[in-house]
């Protein structure tokens with residue numbers, strides 16, 4: 001397993017050596033640098049943009065907790081006081097110019113602004129599972145895709161490699177295939193995928209997953225109708241919707257049971273798990289993106305802890321690397 005300390009080593013996932021097929025790779029890279037390089041190969045470098053979920057739209061929001069999560073966590077935003085939040089909706093593509101219709105999965109990243117001046121993030125997407133179980137496997141799939149595209153890898157070899165990962169990617173591919181174009185960013189169900197631990201006042205830890213459920217219900221468009229929309233129809237629609245009536249989401253917390261996996265983002269939990277309605281997020285108005293905003297899903301407050309999911313733990317350094325590059329104008 002890929003531990004957090006290993007993420008910080010100056011050795012990449014591929015062992016930190018050069019690959020003969022890529023003469024531009026320096027000798028020693030961190031795993032996060034390698035991952036972000038590989039993301040940049042998907043659609044090229046778009047200076048100033050995030051290396052994934054490149055195009056997005058930010059809103060000012062308010063979260064009113066229901067108090068039902070308070071017995072399970074000391075997290076300040078899950079008690080009984082309203083907190084402010086920043087929400088960024090995004091298309092999943094690495095290319096900021098790609099039409100909304102063409103990037104199937106959408107993202108919703110929430111940054112709760114805590115009373116002590118700190119913050120806590122919660123990042124969701126419209127599919128319930130990820131396609132890779134470990135950073136190594138994520139990298140192998142991404143490099144295979146990129147190298148096949150540029151003709152550096154024969155298709156037969158690519159197929160052999162993808163077949164190796166088929167069982168872990170299957171649920172995610174099926175979910176992506178079932179996705180229909182959303183009617184609005186405000187009418188999607190967003191899954192935060194990874195397991196987190198809620199920590200109560202006595203230090204007891206309970207595994208949970210977070211989901212954002214739209215109050216207006218899940219609404220989709222036919223491909224035909226979505227194809228007639230402007231490339232950025234989701235941003236335009238959300239602006240208009242916020243003027244008419246503030247859209248809102250319910251935060252649903254799902255509790256894991258004995259034996260439910262905590263380390264595997266490719267696996268769902270059984271659908272009968274206990275849930276609580278932890279509060280309501282209301283989208284208030286569009287805002288310009290705050291400078292330096294990074295929705296690192298490992299940046300969380302006390303009362304919530306990371307699980308042993310290696311993908312979750314790997315995301316911290318890759319998001320920091322992407323921020324470093326985009327803030328430097330690259």
Ligand code: HEM
Nearest residue numbers: 050051052053088107109123124130138295318319322323
């Ligand atoms: C190995 C796994 C992953 C890698 C390497 C990765 C990488 C990245 C990078 C580099 C960014 C841009 C960060 C920035 O510049 O601020 C990003 C953004 C994002 N990622 Fe991931 N990611 C991974 C897994 C996931 C998963 C499992 C989810 C599902 C919840 C996810 C959802 C998102 C979303 C919604 C954004 C946009 C955040 C925002 O609006 O600021 N990613 N990802």
